[in-house]
Amino acid sequence: MTMEKKKIVVLTGAGMSVESGLSTFRDAGGLWDNYPVERVATHEGWEANPNYVNDFYNMLRVKYKDVQPCEGHRLLAEMEKDYDVTVVTQNVDALHEAAGSTKVIHLHGEMMKMCSSRDVDNPRYHISLPHTGFGDTGLEVPHDEKAADGSLLRPFIVFFGENVPNLYDAAQEAQKADVFVIIGTSLNVYPAAGLVQYAKPGIPVYLIDPKPVATRANVTQFECGASEGVKKLIEVLKKA
Numbered sequence: 001m002t003m004e005k006k007k008i009v010v011l012t013g014a015g016m017s018v019e020s021g022l023s024t025f026r027d028a029g030g031l032w033d034n035y036p037v038e039r040v041a042t043h044e045g046w047e048a049n050p051n052y053v054n055d056f057y058n059m060l061r062v063k064y065k066d067v068q069p070c071e072g073h074r075l076l077a078e079m080e081k082d083y084d085v086t087v088v089t090q091n092v093d094a095l096h097e098a099a100g101s102t103k104v105i106h107l108h109g110e111m112m113k114m115c116s117s118r119d120v121d122n123p124r125y126h127i128s129l130p131h132t133g134f135g136d137t138g139l140e141v142p143h144d145e146k147a148a149d150g151s152l153l154r155p156f157i158v159f160f161g162e163n164v165p166n167l168y169d170a171a172q173e174a175q176k177a178d179v180f181v182i183i184g185t186s187l188n189v190y191p192a193a194g195l196v197q198y199a200k201p202g203i204p205v206y207l208i209d210p211k212p213v214a215t216r217a218n219v220t221q222f223e224c225g226a227s228e229g230v231k232k233l234i235e236v237l238k239k240a
Contacts, residue, residue, distance in 0.1 A: 005084040008237075009177040010076060011195055012089045012096070015184020015209055016226050019070035020095055042160050046117070050152055051143045057155040061111055061129060061139040064093065072183070072226035073099035075234065083237075088170040088195065090185060092157060105170050112139075113156035116147035121165045125149055126156060174198035181233060183208040183226050204240070206233055 014022070039045040040056040077100035079085050086103045087096050092111040096104045116125035125147040130138025134145070145153045158164055174180065180199040186209070196205060207213055207221040208229030220236075222229040 005082065006178045006237075007084045007176050008079065008086070008179045008181060009173050009199070010085065010087045010181040010183060011185065012087060012091060012183045012226075013185025014091060016072060016089070017067075017070070017091055017093055017095055018184065019072060019225055019227055020067050020093075022064060022067060022093060037160065041157065043162060046154060046159065050117070050154065053155065054141055054143060054153075057111065057157070058135075058140040062137055064111070065130075065137060065139060067093070067095070069095045069099035070227055072230045073101075075227070075230040077101045079234065086173045088173065105166050105173065107158070107164055107166055107170060109155070109157035111155070111157070114141055114145075114147075114153040115156040116149050116151045117154040118147075118149055118151035120154070120156070120162075122149075127153065170195055171198045175200065178203055179237070180205045181208070182206070183229065185209070186211075186213060206236070208233065 035056055039049070040053050046053050073095050076085065076087060076096070080100075080102060085101070086105065087101050088105045088107060089096060090107050092106070092109050094110065094112055112129045114127045114129065116122060119125055127147075129141075131141075132138055134141050141153055147153050174195045175198050177199050180196055180203060182196065182205070199205065205219045207219050208224065208226060209221065210223055210225055212223065213221060222232045224232070
């Protein structure tokens, strides 16, 4: 009789991908310093100038197309051999999937997808990139490109102020967790930051971040980067 694997839910933020060379959005020197958030990540910004928004995400996709998962991404994927691991990510990159993680919930959308600007969450109108016909790389979406419903294509990104459609699924996973892990997020971005509140009382909660993070009691923090932190996490779990 095989034992059921322990359920581990991992919430990842921008700090998870820093070691892969991706800029955080919020820290000093991050993307929001150079591109005003209200212009590139709000519905109002899209309505005012969709070309500017699409140009921004075209730039990001081309810039990040060759970025590879870091050791932390790969270690999380390898943990699936011993644990039932669900990754809930605030990141819009696909580095968890590239590393081999098979259960990934994207809270804030996916950079390598486009969608209808009229019916954002309808998968019928989603287009995965790269796509033939979209520039030399297949990643640069023309300004006048339409979705199948006739509306302009827009990035499949959850803009500020929009609903987070996958939050319910993420909360359901959090409720099943035997261990809850937080990597590379300051826990300032809601509603994602509230996911830990769905975890069962008393389960181990680990936080991996190089900076001290003010959080609730009974949270074990590893003050280090993602890769070193996941190594420490694995060692602790082995001894549990």
